[in-house]
Amino acid sequence: MKSNNLFAHLKSDVASGLVVFLVALPLCLGIALASGAPLFAGIISGIIGGIVVGFLSQSHISVSGPAAGLTAIVFVAITDLGYEAFLIAVILAGAMQILLGFVKAGTISNYFPSNVIEGMLAGIGVIILIQQIPLALGSDVEISSGFGLFADLFTAFQEIQPGILIITAASLTVLIVWNKVAALKKLKLVPGALVAVATGILINGIFIMTNSSLVVTPEYLVSLPVPTSFEEFKGIFATPSYDAIFNPVVWVVAFTITIVASIETLLCIEATERLDPLKRFVNTNMELKAQGIGNIISGVLGGLPMTSVVVRSSANSNAGAKTKMSAIVHGLLLLICVLSIPTILNMIPMATLAAILLMIGYKLANPSTVKHFWQRGKYQFIPFIITLLAVVFLGLLNGVALGMFMSIVFILRGNIKKAYYFRTEEYKRGDVIHVDLAQEVSFLNKAAIKLTLNKLPDHSNVIIDASDTVYIAQDVLDLINEFKMINAEEKGITVVLIGFKKAYKLENDIESNNNVYTEKRVLSEDKYSELFQN
Structure with missing residues (x-):
């Protein structure tokens, strides 16, 4: 029976919502870190993605929140515009998504070749890997864009902090083992990312208790605001700089976020439709409207842009979710967590979040994906690899544009040959x-x-x-x-x-x-x- 009643499967949905919350918490912090945004912004996006988008969406399995696919855009935009002006771009992107929903642009993802989309995601994965290396080593080097990143990486390897490196290695080991060992995979209620976070806190706690020189100092730990009054709580939300709406760069960023976030959402919805045990149809135009409303609210409250996220959605499905109440529960748990235990969250080493992001980057830029397109022939591989490299060295928008151009060239070339x-x-x-x-x-x-x-x-x-x-x-x-x-x-x-x-x-x-x-x-x-x- 295909029930749409939010309370029809409350027992299974609350349990799966707890699983998604445990998966989402470190990811919200990690993606905010990779984006160069305040860590609290990632939590805001996760809360809005769970409660607001979860309620408005017609998908009963997908879960929304800050996405790895947007980190490259967000990082550059915050650097160029400042955070308050960037929030205006998030709000505008949300409005554009609502407009796309009304003009029935839910099929927009069908017009992007899979090799360009996969090349874009792989390029983003490489960017995430590169950006997290300094944090994983304990270096303060900021990775520059373009070909200058090689010199920055070389410098980062000269500034290794042993304590941070130990925590990074331990966290990576936990994440890898948790995914490889069959017996551990059965522990659905204990995601690998959460175990890695606990491991990082425990190791640094041991360093502190033994007065070791390997102790991770506060500047390398998560730093969430800890409000002691309602006024302080209101003050932790960043306020958009509404004057920035007249800045043309803000509109370019907004358009870029709209396209990438919409494509990533639609691709995720397509995947989660297959995961839904009840095989319910999702109106993609309604999904764009829901995502748009979520992004407007997130931007107003100082949060990051969001998409439907494959990692959380698949975790939600695997945990036995039946309705979108699961996504709403996950959002409520994020809200309760940030209000009640920020002090505990501030014990998390940044190195652990870097390790989680290194794994995310590796999954996006998996060598098996490169091999897959290589085996499909040059017409598929060349646009894929050009998109990947261009995203890394020329920026996401230029990379996708170049990849689309190469795909069109090869389509025309193939058409000529087959004539x-x-x-x-x-x-x-x-x-x-x-x-x-x-x-x-x-x-x-x-x-x-x-x-x-x-x-x-x-x-x-x-x-x-x-x-x-x-x-x-x-x-x-x-x-x-x-x-x-x-x-x-x-x-x-x-x-x-x-x-x-x-x-x-x-x-x-x-x-x-x-x-x-x-x-x-x-x-x-x-x-x-x-x-x-x-």
């Missing part, structure tokens, strides 16, 4: 040459066909076959007619046209129905030679 089949063996004088046209031959194929016809050897015999063709552009028909009537005669080439429809207004040299022509196709070369002689 006709030309047997390219070495021909001797008198041999029959076959040029078989495909189902569709557009004006884009004119240059390639012209080049092929011009390179035909003198005194050869040529069959141009349009039997399988549904559409031929007039430019190509004119080219074939001109070649037969003028160029072929000058070079002593005999041209036979087969299968051209009456609408093409080209006279066939062999009139036949499909059955007769099929018989002629299998004639030997000698028989074809007789045909030309006749």
